[in-house]
Amino acid sequence: QVKRARGDLKGALPEVRTSLSRLEALRAAPSSLDLRTSFFAPYQDVFVFTLDTLLELHRREPAAGYDARALEVAERARARSLLDALTRAGAGSPPAVARPLSAREIQAALAPGVLLLEYALGEPRSFLWVVSARALHAYELPPRRVLEEAARRAHGLLADSRRTLARPPAQAALTDLSRRLAAPAVPEIGRASWWGRV
Numbered sequence: 482q483v484k485r486a487r488g489d490l491k492g493a494l495p496e497v498r499t500s501l502s503r504l505e506a507l508r509a510a511p512s513s514l515d516l517r518t519s520f521f522a523p524y525q526d527v528f529v530f531t532l533d534t535l536l537e538l539h540r541r542e543p544a545a546g547y548d549a550r551a552l553e554v555a556e557r558a559r560a561r562s563l564l565d566a567l568t569r570a571g572a573g574s575p576p577a578v579a580r581p582l583s584a585r586e587i588q589a590a591l592a593p594g595v596l597l598l599e600y601a602l603g604e605p606r607s608f609l610w611v612v613s614a615r616a617l618h619a620y621e622l623p624p625r626r627v628l629e630e631a632a633r634r635a636h637g638l639l640a641d642s643r644r645t646l647a648r649p650p651a652q653a654a655l656t657d658l659s660r661r662l663a664a665p666a667v668p669e670i671g672r673a674s675w676w677g678r679v
Contacts (some may be wrong), residue, residue, distance in 0.1 A: 528558040548619035549584035555601045556581040604611035611666045620665035631658045
């Protein structure tokens with residue numbers, strides 16, 4: 482954080498990589514799942530900090546591949562969450578299921594005309610990746626608290642939308658939520674034949 486605050490974003494990356502590796506090693510150490518989960522919950526901030534740093538570098542150097550590296554960090558965090566959920570459920574954790582995918586592997590899995598929208602929510606900002614077989618783009622979104630508030634509002638109004646009078650507010654809330662989540666990607670979505678969200 483000190484290096485980043487001083488403007489040395491590239492210098493901060495090795496430090497963050499070391500932190501993530503050490504946290505993963507500690508997390509894998511024998512202990513109860515509840516202890517590991519509660520102890521490491523705050524360290525999700527390390528993943529968010531890493532994403533934020535990589536995507537700030539991407540903003541400064543769009544052709545350097547930092548957006549793909551950030552997507553891979555998001556996949557690593559998602560794989561960790563999956564492993565924890567499988568362990569908590571007593572289902573085990575097959576390595577192939579929880580192995581994070583590289584950006585190229587994700588792209589190779591997509592058929593032409595198909596888009597993958599992947600989100601990472603955080604503070605002070607969230608992120609959206611739009612991935613196709615040929616391209617990968619990263620966009621900045623509002624902070625987690627703003628998106629969650631919009632989602633809760635839309636959900637609450639949608640539950641009441643069976644009444645005719647409640648439909649316009651529900652529609653407005655859903656439109657607002659859609660705008661917040663997907664507005665930067667609208668041109669790409671319009672060109673796709675199918676898209677989904679992870």
